[in-house]
Amino acid sequence: MMAAENIQGAPVQSAPRDLAASLQAASVRFGTFTAIEELTLDIECGSFYTILGPSGCGKSTMLRLVSDLIPAASGDVTIFGKTTEQARLAREFAFVFQDATLLPWRSALKNVELPLEIGRNRGIDIPVGSRSPRELLELVGLKGREDALPHELSGGMRQRVAIARALVCQPKLLLMDEPFGALDEMTRDRLNLQLLDIWRETGTTILFVTHSIAEAVFLGQKVIMLKSHPGRLREVVDIDLPEPRTIAQRDTPEFNRYSAYLRNLLETC
Amino acid sequence: MAVIEDMQSVPSIEDVEKIKDRRRRMAAVGVPLGTALGLIALWQIGVKLFGVPTYIAPAPSDVAGAFISKFPVLMENFWPTLFESVAGFAVGNIAAILIAVAFVHSRQVERAFFPIAVFINTIPILAIAPILVLIFGPGITAKVVIAALICFFPTLVNMVRGLQSVSPQALELARILSASKSEVFWKMRLPSSLPFLFSALKISATTSVIGAIVGEWVGADLGLGALIIDSTFNFNSPLLYATVFMSSGLSVFMFAMVTLAERLVVRW
C-alpha cells in the first residue's frame, strides 16, 4: 500500500499531469473591494505548492475561494474538473486552519472522527480513507494521546490532530492556511518534516500558505508568489531541490539562492 | 558534602510542597468556617449581654432550639418549597432553552419575541406574583410559575449567547464538511453552549427558591415562605430564623447540585 502511494506521490517533473485545481481569471470581491483579480493558475496533481505574498494580498482568500467558502465574483474555479461545490460535497479537499479549530469537548480521537460523523445519518457517501482515525493519530505522532482533550495538548499537538482530521477522508487536495504560523521554530521544523512524510505517503496535492520564505522553499516544489492591491499572481517559482528534503539542505547555497530570489521578489510585490 | 547531608535529613522539596499544600487547603476551609463560628459566638454574646428580647433578635441558641423542637414543622413546610423550586427551575429553564434555540434558528422569531422577553424581565417579580396567584389560584401552580419566570430570562440570554459562541472558524470547518444545519446544531452549537447554560443554571438554582418563597408569601398555607410570614406575625423569631436558614440551605443544595452536574458534563 505504501509503495503504491509512494509512486503516486513521487515528484515527476516532466510528464504532463492532471490538474488538482484550476483557476481561470477568477476574481473575488468584498463589496467594492477587489481582493483577488483575474487569477489564473493551474495546480498539478500530487505536487506540494507553497503560497507566499505580502500580508493582505489574498492568500487566505485564494484558499477560501478554492474551498468553496466564498464564491468567485467572476471567472472559473474547478477542482479535479468539478465545481468547487461538487468537490466540497464529495470531500475532495480538506482544510487546515491556522489555529487547530478542534472542538474542545471532544477527545483527540473524537475530533479526528468528526468528518466521518458529519453526513452519516443523512445517508451521504463519505469517502473513508485507508487509515483509521487511530492510525492517523499514530501517523502524526500522537499515539497514546487519543483520549486527551484539546486543552490538555500543546499547540503543536493540537495542530497535528487537525492534520489527522484533515486526512481522515483521504482528501486528494489539502489546503493549509499558515498551519504552523503560531508554533515555535523547533516544533515547526518537526511538523514540516512530518508533513513532507505524509505528503509522500499519501500522494495528496498540498496548497500551503506561509509567511516564512524558508518554510516555503523547504516544503514547496513550487512557490506561488502573489502580489497585493489587488491580489494577482506574481510568479510561480519551481524549487529544484533534491527529494526527499532534509533540514540540512537549508544551509546549502541552492537553498539560499531560492530564498534570496523570493525575498527580492517579495519586496517588489 | 554538608549540603548533601542536609538535603537527606530535611524533608524533600516535594514533601514540603505537600505539607504547604495541605496547610493551604485547610486554611481555605478553616478561615471562613472560623470566621462564621466567631460571628455566631459574637451574636450569642451580644444578645445575652445587652438583654435583647428574643422576639427582636433571638440568640443562636434559641434558633438552634427552634430547629430541634420545630423540626417536623420545618420539614413539612420544606417539601412543598423544594418541589416548587425544582419544578419552577425545570419549567423555566427548559422553556428558556427551547426559546433560545428558536431565536438562534430564526432571526425573525428573535426579532418578534425578544422585546417581549425583555419587557417581562423588567416587571418586578414581587409585582407580578399577586397577579399570577390570582390567575392560578392558591395552589402550587402559581408558585411554580413564579419560580419558572424568575429563572427564565438569565437562561434565555445566556443560552442565546452560548449557541452563538461557536467560532467562525468552526463554522467554516462545518461548511467544508458540508454539515447540515441540524448537524451544526447538535455537534457544535449545543455543546459549545453548555458552559454558558451552566452559568445561567447556577443563577437560577438560587433564584428559583426565591421565586417559590415569594409566591408563598402572597398566598399559601404550606411552604417555607408561608412559615416565614406565619412566624413573623406570631413574633416567633427563633422559628423565623430557623426557617430562613432552612431556605438558604435549600438554595445551597440546589446550587451544589447544579455545580456537581456541571463538573460531570463540562470537562473541557
Ligand SMILES: Nc1ncnc2c1ncn2[C@@H]1O[C@H](COP(=O)(O)OP(=O)(O)OP(=O)(O)O)[C@@H](O)[C@H]1O
Ligand atoms: N470577509 C471579508 N470582508 C472584507 N474584506 C476582506 C474579507 N476577507 C478578506 N478581506 C480583505 O481581502 C484582502 C485579502 O485578505 P486575506 O485574508 O486573503 O489576506 P492574506 O494574504 O491571507 O493576509 P495574511 O498574510 O495577513 O493572512 C485583505 O485586504 C482583506 O482586508
Ligand SMILES: [Mg+2]
Ligand atoms: Mg491569511
